[in-house]
Amino acid sequence: MLVVDNAIDAAAEVHGDPWVEVELRQDASGVEIVVRDSGPGVAPELAREVFTRGFTTKAAQGGERGIGLALTQLVCTRRGGEVAVANTLDGAVFTAHLPAQYAERRNSLDNTVISGQTDVDRLLTRPAAAPAAPAPATPKGMSAETTRLVTTALRTAEGTLLASECAGLIGISRVSARRYLEHLMTTGSVDVSVRYGMAGRPERRYRWRST
Known part of the structure; x- marks a missing residue:
């Protein structure tokens, strides 16, 4: 949601009909979330800085700013994933990827019925770690x-x-x-x-x- 909020703000900076598109992809490698917007895009020289805590192009307002993209990158990298930004003719595209283990957890939620806060808390609580699996054999061609x-x-x-x-x-x-x-x-x-x-x-x- 942090990336989507930023995309909404960016799209609003451009005259015309602003839009934000969110796409969720899933395959054997994991889950990928793609957020596109019709904003001005990200200047190439800022492609690194936008993920730095405290970086913002927005006017000063109450509360801390410049934490959304930094937090998104932190969450992704700590889970073995990554987040990237690119520009298209329409605007900016942010892509976050999480590995297969998180895709499997998402699948387990597809048929889950949420009836109250207790169910939400249960789903958001990280399950107890399973016993470590034996290390896989070295792939063919690797020593x-x-x-x-x-x-x-x-x-x-x-x-x-x-x-x-x-x-x-x-x-x-x-x-x-x-x-x-x-x-x-x-x-x-x-x-x-x-x-x-x-x-x-x-x-x-x-x-x-x-x-």
């Missing part, structure tokens, strides 16, 4: 030794690593490092955050998930 090297690089890094940085530390190609890092993300061992710079593609940064 256990390289997996250990990538794991060590992440665990000893101060902060996050790009795939290229990880590759340089252990002596493999960036493409190979990216493959191992993405594999570790799917096993729940690694958190991924997306950083938006002034130009070029967003950077995927990887951090070992503390237990």
Whole structure:
């Protein structure tokens, strides 16, 4: 709802008939929420800053501003997902993606009947963690030794690593490092955050998930 609220405000800045479109997609990889608006879009030089807490283009009003997109990114990245912004000829497009485990939970709610606040509280309460499943076997074409090297690089890094940085530390190609890092993300061992710079593609940064 925070992204939708921002989209409504942005659409209102443009003359004509403002509109906001929300699309929910789901496949085997997870759930994707796409919010489009007819506003002025996001300037390329602000594509990173819009996800920074406190950043706002709105006039000062009562209460804290500039937390909606920062909170959205925090929620997505902590759950192994990501959020991105792009511009089209119509306006801005914000896309939030959550992995398959959250798609499965959404499916379980499809036939749920909500009759009161007790039902809402029950659904919003995170269920008790299930016992940890055995670590999956290393995928075909990937070695256990390289997996250990990538794991060590992440665990000893101060902060996050790009795939290229990880590759340089252990002596493999960036493409190979990216493959191992993405594999570790799917096993729940690694958190991924997306950083938006002034130009070029967003950077995927990887951090070992503390237990």
